[in-house]
Amino acid sequence: MEANAPMDPLTERQSEILRLIRDLTEVSGFPPTRAEIARSMGFRSVNAAEQHLRALEKKGVLEILAGASRGLRVREPRPAGRLGRLMELPVIGRVAAGSPILAEAHVQARYQLDPNLFTPRADYLLRVRGMSMRDAGILDGDLLAVHRSHEARSGQVVVARLADEVTVKRFRRRGYSVQLLPENPDFEPIELDLRQDSLAIEGIGVGVIRSGKGL
């Protein structure tokens, strides 16, 4: 085996393709062709699919068997134990100041979800309050699927805790300067200097679920 330890992170588009391959394989029983990928993604050129596959192979998450039709194999990291089946995710409501997010008291409900739905894995669902992320399609009352993490990359939606308040914002960082950006012109960005302000990343947003009424 070759060493692809660094494992560059996938772009959004690339993980979308990877998930599509997994899903189509699951449904049909065999991997898709380039043309099928292109059709599902809405590409008008099969080559767009081909290029993505090459990129995924280079990053070590996909195997391509030269010459074989549908010769794709997703390299599963096989997380310890359970691969498929269901996960039961807690729905976290209002988070009291000073207490950890996942405190039992905050759990409003538990839903069973298909783990394939989100990448990376969602650990809990946070009920979003307010309209500060409206233009990112995250509305009041929505459930934000959150992957627990203490780090974030610029551009990601994060769950952050500043001085005992938990908030959902888009994260941007340059050196010691961090911005927590709302996606709604009616709200003000939050500017932080890591040398003096405390900031704790609680997780990154990996999905949104909205049910009923708001629609």
Place this chain on the structure above:
Amino acid sequence: MEANAPMDPLTERQSEILRLIRDLTEVSGFPPTRAEIARSMGFRSVNAAEQHLRALEKKGVLEILAGASRGLRVREPRPAGRLGRLMELPVIGRVAAGSPILAEAHVQARYQLDPNLFTPRADYLLRVRGMSMRDAGILDGDLLAVHRSHEARSGQVVVARLADEVTVKRFRRRGYSVQLLPENPDFEPIELDLRQDSLAIEGIGVGVIRSGKGL
């Protein structure tokens, strides 16, 4: 579908082939071609494999997808599946003009969801294309949870079919006059008169799921 209740027993040779298909699929990640089967079995003619596949299909233990390379699916007697009261919802991608939404060809994936998540019950997930419902928090690529229904009330988000095109819009009706309203000022409302225009409601939106990309 078809009734293959009697299920003729397989011959020695046939179950050997079936086992081979299962094994090769397991190790390589995708089903074998006729040529590969022939080679593994020692046939000098690919047609020998083809004939066996036809026989297996006739006996109901194998599915052959015409035209698709490696289009073989072993009919498993449902290993674990159907757990509790989980529903398995199909994800519907691009809907070809003139074909029913739930045609098997449109299914991109299947996800297990907790039925409590949406009310009323979601029957399928439709992948939304375009930004015409942006201000309702429904973005390009989102999955719209749809409850099948041929009727809608004013104000609901509907999946409608007009002249072979499937679209997601907000529904408004006064007498014979129907409006299909985008939630984005860049798009034009669609005005219909039920006395002359054809309109088919395919379902009403009961939820939204977004995974990854938009975030």
Place this chain on the structure above:
DNA sequence: TTCAGCAGTGGAATTATATCCAGTATCGGC
């Protein structure tokens, strides 16, 4: 005895598929 199912050979037409080539456009880093 004829017929249907089983188990193959051999060849060939036609798709399906992978893969290459030449472009366009945007983005962030050096």
Place this chain on the structure above:
DNA sequence: GCCGATACTGGATATAATTCCACTGCTGAA
């Protein structure tokens, strides 16, 4: 300003794979 990476369109081509055809030979049931 140039470069590599990303994300595509569009067309061409060789080959991988399905599928049809015409055969041979066996066996057991009607």
